[in-house]
Amino acid sequence: MKYILMMTGKKSDFEGYARWSKEDLQANMSFMRAFSRELKNSGVFVSTEGLGWPSEAKLVRAGKNGEPITDGVFPESKEFLAGYWIIDVETQEQAYKIAARASQAPGPGGKPGNMPIEVRPVLSGHADLGL
Amino acid sequence: MAEHQYDARIEHLLRELAPQVLGAVARRFRDFSSAEDVVQEAMIAAFTQWPQEGVPDNPRGWLIQVACRRMTDHVRREIARRERETAVAAEAESLPATLDIEADMDRDDTLILLFMCCHPALTASSAIALTLRAVGGLTTAEIANAFLVPEATMAQRISRAKQTIKASDVPFRLPSPHERTERLPAVLHVLYLIFSEGYASSIGSHLQRLDFAREAIRLTRNMTTLLSDNPEVLGLLALMLLTDARRAARTGSDEELIPLDKQDRTLWDRAEISEGIELLTAALSKGSVGLYQLQAAVAAVHDEATRVEDTDWPQIMALYGLLKRVAPSPMVTLNHAIAAAMVHGPAKGLELLRVLDSDSRLAGHYRLDAVRAHLFEKMGDHEAAIKHYRIAAARTTSVPERNYLMMQAARLAGD
Numbered sequence: 124m125k126y127i128l129m130m131t132g133k134k135s136d137f138e139g140y141a142r143w144s145k146e147d148l149q150a151n152m153s154f155m156r157a158f159s160r161e162l163k164n165s166g167v168f169v170s171t172e173g174l175g176w177p178s179e180a181k182l183v184r185a186g187k188n189g190e191p192i193t194d195g196v197f198p199e200s201k202e203f204l205a206g207y208w209i210i211d212v213e214t215q216e217q218a219y220k221i222a223a224r225a226s227q228a229p230g231p232g233g234k235p236g237n238m239p240i241e242v243r244p245v246l247s248g249h250a251d252l253g254l
Numbered sequence: 255m256a257e258h259q260y261d262a263r264i265e266h267l268l269r270e271l272a273p274q275v276l277g278a279v280a281r282r283f284r285d286f287s288s289a290e291d292v293v294q295e296a297m298i299a300a301f302t303q304w305p306q307e308g309v310p311d312n313p314r315g316w317l318i319q320v321a322c323r324r325m326t327d328h329v330r331r332e333i334a335r336r337e338r339e340t341a342v343a344a345e346a347e348s349l350p351a352t353l354d355i356e357a358d359m360d361r362d363d364t365l366i367l368l369f370m371c372c373h374p375a376l377t378a379s380s381a382i383a384l385t386l387r388a389v390g391g392l393t394t395a396e397i398a399n400a401f402l403v404p405e406a407t408m409a410q411r412i413s414r415a416k417q418t419i420k421a422s423d424v425p426f427r428l429p430s431p432h433e434r435t436e437r438l439p440a441v442l443h444v445l446y447l448i449f450s451e452g453y454a455s456s457i458g459s460h461l462q463r464l465d466f467a468r469e470a471i472r473l474t475r476n477m478t479t480l481l482s483d484n485p486e487v488l489g490l491l492a493l494m495l496l497t498d499a500r501r502a503a504r505t506g507s508d509e510e511l512i513p514l515d516k517q518d519r520t521l522w523d524r525a526e527i528s529e530g531i532e533l534l535t536a537a538l539s540k541g542s543v544g545l546y547q548l549q550a551a552v553a554a555v556h557d558e559a560t561r562v563e564d565t566d567w568p569q570i571m572a573l574y575g576l577l578k579r580v581a582p583s584p585m586v587t588l589n590h591a592i593a594a595a596m597v598h599g600p601a602k603g604l605e606l607l608r609v610l611d612s613d614s615r616l617a618g619h620y621r622l623d624a625v626r627a628h629l630f631e632k633m634g635d636h637e638a639a640i641k642h643y644r645i646a647a648a649r650t651t652s653v654p655e656r657n658y659l660m661m662q663a664a665r666l667a668g669d
Contacts, residue, residue, distance in 0.1 A: 141644055145664040152657050153508055173656075178648045 125169060125211050125245035126218035128225055130238065131202040134177045141176075143231055150229040151236075158225060162210060167221070169209040177203045209245060218242055264304050267313060268297055269472075272391025275317045277363020280426050283325055286370060287416040290388050292328060296320040297391060362428050364389060365480050368473075369429050371415075372441040375422050380415035381444045382451070387412055390469050400451075400466060438481075442490050442546065445474050449494050467498055478533075488537035489547030495530035496553035499523040511658045515562045527557045545581040548573055552589075567596035584616035588625055600632040620649035624659060636666045 132140075143151070162168035180203060181193040197203075208225070212218050222240040230236030272293065280289035296317045310316040371385040383401075386392045398408035429437060449470035474491045481487045503517035534550045552573050559565040574590035587610055595603025607626060610616050627642035643663035647656050 141647065141660060141663070142667070143664060145661060145668050148657075148660055148664050152510075156509055173653045175651065176648045 124213070124215070124218075125209055125247070126215075127243050127245050128208045128210065128218070128222045129241040129243070130205040130207065130225070131241060132205055132238070133202060134197070134199065137176050137178075137203065137205070147229070147231050147233065150233050154228045158228070159208070161224075162208065162221070167210045167212050167217075169211050171206065171208045173206040174204055177201075215244075261305055264301070264309060267309070268300055268317075269391035271314050271317055272297060273364040273367050273389045274314060275321060276388055277367060278318050279321045279325060280367075281363070282322070283329075284426060286426055287420050288325065288328055289321070290416060292321045292324040293317070294387065294393070295324050298393065301393075362480070364476060366426060366428050368441050368477065369434070369437055370419060370424060370426070372437070372444040373419055373422065373424065374437065374440055375418050376415050378444070378447055380411055380418070381440075382448055383408060383412050384415045385444055385473070386448065386469065390473060392469070438484070438486070441477075442486060445470055445477070446490060446493075446546070448473070449497075467494070467501070470494060471498065483540070485537040485540040485542050486544040486546050488533050488540075489544060489550050492530045492533040492537060493546050493550035493553055495526045495533070496550055496557050499526035499530065499557060505654075509654065511654045513658075514556060519560055519562075522557065527554075530554065530557070543576070543580065545577070548577045548580060565596075567593055571597050584610055584613050584619075585621070587613075588616070588621060592625060592628075595629050595632065600629040603629045604633075618649060620646040620651075620655075620659075623649065627659075627662065631662075631666065636669065639663075640666050 159168070159171055162171075177197065180197070181195050182197070183191050183193050186192045210218060210221060212221070219242060222242045226237055226240050227235040228238065230238070275296065276289055276293045279293055280286045283289055299320055300313075300317060304310075304313075367389050368385065371388050372381050376384070383397055386397050387394060394409050394412060395405050397412075398405040401408065428434070449467055451466045451470075471491070471494050474487070474494060478487050478491050499522050500514070500517060502523070503519065503521040504512055506512050530550065531554050534547065534554055537547050538551075552570055555566050555570050555573070571590065571593035574586060574593050577586045578590055588607070591603045591606035594606055604626065607622065607629075610622055616622055623642045623646035627639045627646060630636075630642060631639035640663045643659050643666070647659035647663065650656050650659060
């Protein structure tokens with residue numbers, strides 16, 4: 124069964140992250156690289172991507188003639204996806220355990236950040252949806 | 255281990271033969287698009303059979319034979335499908351023996367293929383994919399894997415590229431000398447893009463994808479034997495080697511990016527540097543200086559400095575000055591400004607960057623902010639430097655680069 128583990132944050136969280144100390148950033152980045160390596164080594168890794176920050180995000184709607192109309196104004200409370208991992212595991216418990224490990228990524232002061240990780244099943248049989 | 259080496263030898267052989275076989279089949283059937291498909295099938299057949307059954311005595315003949323057989327099947331199927339009569343059927347029946355086709359072989363085939371795959375009607379990403387498959391002998395799966403896209407997506411991209419070529423009706427022959435001069439820059443550009451894809455990938459979290467860089471070097475090296483008189487081809491190969499020489503020094507133990515001025519220069523590949531310089535010298539002696547030779551010359555100046563403080567910045571500034579005239583672009587202006595800052599101080603660099611604010615080609619590009627940040631730091635204006643490092647971090651599309659830029663801002667903020 125595949126699960127997606129999503130890291131999300133408000134705009135202010137991203138701005139805060141960019142202001143961490145050098146040591147805190149270093150620790151966090153090393154953890155993230157090691158975490159992806161662990162997933163690969165343990166045979167559960169499917170994919171991972173990091174996303175551009177909220178400052179680069181745009182909302183797009185189709186205009187009258189179907190042309191794109193972009194908007195970059197978001198409410199402060201909006202949660203943005205920062206990045207995700209997709210893993211392939213036997214049980215839901217295993218997915219939760221891995222998510223908890225990701226949640227331990229060091230935050231300011233080197234302490235575990237305990238940031239929330241959203242876990243959702245990735246459905247199979249997507250061909251039926253015509254995707 | 256021995257088996258692994260044997261497989262690697264087969265792979266190498268197949269990649270060498272791929273364009274020759276494709277050239278022979280495409281020439282015979284006058285259908286590049288279908289020829290490309292059947293050669294790919296023949297390559298995959300060889301990949302699976304040769305390691306077990308051994309490499310045939312005449313591997314090229316073997317591949318041509320398999321490809322021709324599939325092509326004949328393909329033609330027959332087409333005939334049956336369309337129920338088209340005599341003309342095509344007669345052609346399919348009168349297929350010459352494989353050996354005749356082999357005799358037909360032309361050393362220019364690789365060149366014809368390169369010109370075909372780097373057709374101006376194709377987008378860069380299509381041209382790259384098609385070149386890697388048709389000339390580089392890579393499988394669709396390998397190319398897809400390298401670009402981190404599903405195989406079906408890459409297969410579709412390649413097939414659409416071939417349709418474009420088919421629709422443009424380019425004959426399978428070497429372009430005339432005049433056309434060649436006109437279209438060579440497009441070919442070199444595609445090779446250069448393949449190289450940079452491997453060297454400084456802007457996608458994903460892996461900074462370096464070695465196979466692409468190696469593949470680009472191999473293809474360009476091949477090209478230098480076919481167009482040995484062309485100084486820009488030599489210049490491009492020199493540029494690749496002189497850049498690739500720094501590969502080992504470019505990332506740290508934790509995959510982090512290490513900029514040129516912080517690299518351990520003892521890790522640079524001396525053999526690649528001397529080969530690059532030799533090629534560049536030969537190119538420059540031909541007396542027709544161009545974009546790639548000048549960029550290779552810049553790379554050579556960096557490579558020749560055993561310590562960063564020995565870098566001959568006035569020479570680099572002069573080379574970028576020349577590039578601004580030969581091949582003006584916002585990136586060249588940017589690099590010229592960096593060199594000028596090293597010679598005349600950061601204020602001069604910042605002044606030269608100002609013209610780029612109104613250049614839409616670079617507007618919002620992270621490199622402009624990254625360079626500004628660096629120059630403000632050199633001036634001692636840490637506040638402005640931090641601001642621009644952070645803007646650059648938000649704008650780059652590469653994770654290692656974003657990490658690097660954030661660390662720079664954090665370093666200054668912590669002082």
